[in-house]
Structures are given as structure tokens and as C-alpha cells.
Amino acid sequence: MYGRGLKPLSIASVAALVGAFALVFFYAPEDVDQGFIQKIFYLHVPLALVALGGFVTGGVYGVKHLRSGSREHDMKSYVAIHLSIILGVATLATGMIWAKASWGAWWVWDEPTLVAFLIVFLLYACYQPLRFAIEDPDRQMRYAAVFAVIAGAFVPICFMSVRFAQAALVHPRVLDQTGGGMPGSMFFTFLVALAGMTLLFVTLWKFELSSKSARMQLAALRRRLS
Amino acid sequence: MTRAVAALLRKDLQLELRTRESVPAMVLFSVSTFVLFRFALDRERLEGDLAAGVLWVTLLFASVLGINRLFVTEREQGGFDAFLLAPVDRTAMFVAKALLLFGFLSAVELVAVSVYSVLLLGPSPFQAFPGLPLVLALANAGVAVVGTLVGALAVQTRARDLIVPLLALPLLLPIVIAGAEATAPLLAEGGAEALPGRWLAILGLYDVVFGLIAYAVFDFLLED
Numbered sequence: 001m002y003g004r005g006l007k008p009l010s011i012a013s014v015a016a017l018v019g020a021f022a023l024v025f026f027y028a029p030e031d032v033d034q035g036f037i038q039k040i041f042y043l044h045v046p047l048a049l050v051a052l053g054g055f056v057t058g059g060v061y062g063v064k065h066l067r068s069g070s071r072e073h074d075m076k077s078y079v080a081i082h083l084s085i086i087l088g089v090a091t092l093a094t095g096m097i098w099a100k101a102s103w104g105a106w107w108v109w110d111e112p113t114l115v116a117f118l119i120v121f122l123l124y125a126c127y128q129p130l131r132f133a134i135e136d137p138d139r140q141m142r143y144a145a146v147f148a149v150i151a152g153a154f155v156p157i158c159f160m161s162v163r164f165a166q167a168a169l170v171h172p173r174v175l176d177q178t179g180g181g182m183p184g185s186m187f188f189t190f191l192v193a194l195a196g197m198t199l200l201f202v203t204l205w206k207f208e209l210s211s212k213s214a215r216m217q218l219a220a221l222r223r224r225l226s
Numbered sequence: 227m228t229r230a231v232a233a234l235l236r237k238d239l240q241l242e243l244r245t246r247e248s249v250p251a252m253v254l255f256s257v258s259t260f261v262l263f264r265f266a267l268d269r270e271r272l273e274g275d276l277a278a279g280v281l282w283v284t285l286l287f288a289s290v291l292g293i294n295r296l297f298v299t300e301r302e303q304g305g306f307d308a309f310l311l312a313p314v315d316r317t318a319m320f321v322a323k324a325l326l327l328f329g330f331l332s333a334v335e336l337v338a339v340s341v342y343s344v345l346l347l348g349p350s351p352f353q354a355f356p357g358l359p360l361v362l363a364l365a366n367a368g369v370a371v372v373g374t375l376v377g378a379l380a381v382q383t384r385a386r387d388l389i390v391p392l393l394a395l396p397l398l399l400p401i402v403i404a405g406a407e408a409t410a411p412l413l414a415e416g417g418a419e420a421l422p423g424r425w426l427a428i429l430g431l432y433d434v435v436f437g438l439i440a441y442a443v444f445d446f447l448l449e450d
Contacts, residue, residue, distance in 0.1 A: 119399050143447065146379060150443065157432060160428070162400075164428060
């Protein structure tokens, strides 16, 4: 039931990602200060934004699950958070490579965006241990949804308090009012990369959902047979 | 609602007075941690940033101990079942437990801060009045709300004592950040500096946001 439209979606996300990387390497201008390494920006920032969006999506489906009690919403919340954790690892890795290349250190503590993302990531890393430490399936879904809601609200608070703690801002702010003073060609490339990453997330999410629901249907059929 | 909260609170306080399980353990833990810090940092007197950091880390870990114990008796002695059978609002349980944890933390801090100022603190603790109690009260409210939620989440899991610190430490980090930043100027060498207002605002915002969320979701943790 999640399989519908998977093929065009997969093709669209491959096309968008290939297009985005083509733009990154052949169209977007090279940064004057940082040179070639700045191109990791088109991977790192979409990864981070999509991961945070996925965490919030998990919280939204958590609320829906608590309101309806349906298994479907719990699965959507679970898969969204699960995928976002993987994207979070990729974000931290690409961010560290970029930091090493442009600031000269793998990790910089006076950087609110890095620190806040790390804290949020650490919190969500507890989602699976919590979920699988509960045996009763109904309670597992409910408790996981409660966690998803609490953690979803924690994301903005964490970013705010960490940002206040450090006055110095080295990390480029991409999403301020004007697009961070980027030239139009860079901003366009970034938008295409962001769209590609979002499509990739949705595709993977639907794949995982359809595989999970197929496995559950199979188990139900087996139970009926035996 | 008020009567239910009062009854639950009375029961928990009586239990604590008879068993003396949580508060003495938290106090002892804090004092041992101060001694540990004296040797780990190899400093006899602390002030400013370092004093605030040591104080907040110690209080955070002590509160994790309290959060761990908060719902254990309810689960083991069937308190949850009895409470669910009673015709009262389920939020009463949340309010009672959060108030209890707030009280425990305040009692622990009363002793721990006094011991801290004798053992480790360089400047006089009286220069930090009345800012320090204010910051501690705001932080306690946040720890009480989030700790009650985390305790209720973790008590039904197989690995309760693992889940509580794993969840509570990242969730309470904004409190440590704001608390340490707000107390550091109060404990400065050579007289307290002004209390930074924006950190109080952050603590207050944290309390309000998580208070509302806890009010919204706590009922689901008791449903059975």
C-alpha cells in the first residue's frame, strides 16, 4: 500500500540528485575564500536540513499516532526518525570534513550550530534503545510517540540556547533573510540540491515503509496458515 | 484535582520519610562528587566559570539518581494500577511527582550548596544571594518537569537505569548551559557581578515549553 508511485519517485530523486551534482561541479562558481572544498556545502547543508526536517516529521506523526492510536502513523514516525539518524551521521561526517578543511580543526566548540546539532543527534540516538527496551507492542508505539513529541519540541529550544551561549558566529548562516549573501547561481544550485535530498529522503522513507508493511502482511498470512 | 495531588504528595513524602531512599542518596552522591572534583581538577578552591560548572554537573547527576527512583515504587508495589482505578484526573500524578521531585531537588541543593561552599567554593556563597536561589528554583522546575516525563517513560522499559541517564542528559543540557552561564558571574572572585537576565528568560521558556508538553503527553504514559 506504500508501493504506489515508488518508481516515478525513485526516478525523480535520481534525476534531481544527478542534476544537482552536475550543477555543483559545472555551474556553481568556486568560492573565493575557500576554493573547491566549499562545494561540500551543497551536500552538508541539505543533509542537515533534511535530517532536522525528518526529526520534526517524526514528531508530527507521533502526535498523529497519539491522537488516533493507529499503527500506520507510528511506523511513519519510526521510519522518519530512523532515516534522520542515518542522515545525521552523514551530516556530522561531512561537517567535520568541511571544518577541518576550512577552519583547520575537526571539531570546533564555539560553534553553536555544530554543538546544537550534536546534542540533538545524541538525544535521537536514544530513540531506538528506548523503543526496543519496551516489550508490549502497544506500549512501545505509544512511548516512542511520546518521545518523538518531546524530542521534536527539544530541537528548537536546544538550537536557541546553544546559540545564545556563544556570541561568536563563524558558521555560515545559510537560511537568514536574504539567502546568506550568496550569488544567485550558488543559491539556485543549493535549492536544487536541497530538493534532490528531500526527494531522496521521501523515496527511502516510502521504500522502508512498504518493506515493513509487506513483512507484517507476510507474518499475518503465515499466522493464518499455521 | 488538588485533593488528589495532595494525597499523592502526602503518600510519597511519607514513603520518603520512612524509607529515606532518595534524598540522602542524592546528598551523599553530591558530596562525594565534590570530593572527586577536588582531586580530579587538583584545585583546592574554585571560582567563576569553573565553580558554576562543577556545581551544575554535580546537581545534574544527583538529579538523575532521583529521577531513577521516582516511579519505581509505583510500578513495583502496584501504585499505577491503584491510581488508574481511582476516579481522578491522570494529570494529578504528573503534578504530584513533579512537585515531589522539585522538593527533593531543593532539599538536596540546600545541603549540597552549603557543603560546596565549605569544601570547594573560593568566594563567599552569600555574595550569590538572592540570584543563586532564583536560578536554582527555575532550573529545578525544568528538571522536575522533564525528569518526571523521563522517569515515567523509562520505568516501563527493561533497562530503566540505562535509559534514564541516556535520555535525561541531552534533554537537560539547556538547563546546564543556562544555569552555568547564569551562576558563573555570581560566583566570581572578588564580588558578584550582575545576574544575566537572558539566561533566566531561557530557563523560564524551557520550563513553560516542557511544562505544556508534559501536560499534553503525560496521560499517554499511564494508559493501559
